[in-house]
Amino acid sequence: GNSVTQMEGPVTLSEEAFLTINCTYTATGYPSLFWYVQYPGEGLQLLLKATKADDKGSNKGFEATYRKETTSFHLEKGSVQVSDSAVYFCALSVRGYSTLTFGKGTMLLVSP
Amino acid sequence: EAQVTQNPRYLITVTGKKLTVTCSQNMNHEYMSWYRQDPGLGLRQIYYSMNVEVTDKGDVPEGYKVSRKEKRNFPLILESPSPNQTSLYFCASSFDRNTEAFFGQGTRLTVV
Numbered sequence: 001g002n003s004v005t006q007m008e009g010p011v012t013l014s015e016e017a018f019l020t021i022n023c024t025y026t027a028t029g030y031p032s033l034f035w036y037v038q039y040p041g042e043g044l045q046l047l048l049k050a051t052k053a054d055d056k057g058s059n060k061g062f063e064a065t066y067r068k069e070t071t072s073f074h075l076e077k078g079s080v081q082v083s084d085s086a087v088y089f090c091a092l093s094v095r096g097y098s099t100l101t102f103g104k105g106t107m108l109l110v111s112p
Numbered sequence: 113e114a115q116v117t118q119n120p121r122y123l124i125t126v127t128g129k130k131l132t133v134t135c136s137q138n139m140n141h142e143y144m145s146w147y148r149q150d151p152g153l154g155l156r157q158i159y160y161s162m163n164v165e166v167t168d169k170g171d172v173p174e175g176y177k178v179s180r181k182e183k184r185n186f187p188l189i190l191e192s193p194s195p196n197q198t199s200l201y202f203c204a205s206s207f208d209r210n211t212e213a214f215f216g217q218g219t220r221l222t223v224v
Contacts, residue, residue, distance in 0.1 A: 034212060043116075043202055043215035044155075089155070093210040099145070099170060100213055104154035 002027045006090050006103035013080055013110050021075040021106045023064075023090035031092040033057075033066050033073040038087040038105070047075075047088070085110045114139045118203050118216035125193055125223055133188045133219050135203030143206045144186040145170065145213070146178065148199040155202070161186055162209060193223040 007022040025031065032051045036044040048057030053068035064075045073090060090103040116137045125131055137144065145160035147170075157170030161180040175197055177189040186205075190197060200220050204213040 032210060036215075043217045044204075044213075045215070046212045049212060095210055099157050099160060099209070102155040104152070 002031070002092060002094055002101045004090050004092055004101055004103035006088075006106050009087075009105075009107040011106060011108050013108070015082055015110055015112050016079045017110075019075070019077040019080045019084075019108065021088055021090075021108070023073045023075065023103060025071050025073065025090075025092050027071075027092055027094050029094040029096065031094045033064070034091040034093075034100070035062070035064055035073070035075050036089040036091060036102075038089065040086070044089060080108070080110045082110045082112055084108060114214065116203055116205050116214050116216040118201075118219050121217060121219060123219060123221050125221070127194055127223055128192050131190050131193060131221075133190075133201060133203075133221070135186045135188065135216060136184050137186075137203075137205040137214070138184065139205060139207075139214065140183065141205035141207055141214075142183070143209045143211075144180065145204050146176070146186070146188050147202045147204065148172065149202060149218075150199050158188070158201075160209070190221075193221075195223045197221065198223050 034049045035047040037047045038044045048059040050057040050066035056065045062077045087105045089105045091100045119134045146158040147155045156172045159178040161167045203216040206213045
């Protein structure tokens, strides 16, 4: 089946630090990969996506590269801000399956 | 503005009292789904619908019902709520089952 594994949080960083949140997956077929962000009290929003191997998704200073050889889609940002504090979800979808598969989420806390 | 609207945002009810959480989208999406979010368990899909009058069970359908009589609406029905259905619920829609999902703001349900 399909599954997504994310690093457990919370991840606690100081402002301007470098961020990596690890995500690995197993999939039957060729998945599309997504990162969603959930700010406090809100629903999930798409942060970035990649639909094929070696694609790099990017948005708001965040990046993630679809690595087929390591089945990974790690999220990175060079300099985090307090406003980046949120829960981040890695997810995948595979053609022929009827659902997005989510990881359990990683909470990021950024202090001034 | 493209959006998914859920109501109510907060609901406290008693065991056994039927309730409905409404969900509406204005993007003409064919695919809609319901998730529940619980600490340590991430997002789990309850039901999904690939089009009008087409619905199917997700990972945790017990105790829930849905209907899809119109393309834009996908209500979640709890016929006899129980305390273990206390959770944060999200409705989502997408063009199809493999494209990025748009989420509502969430409904926090407490069953006492």
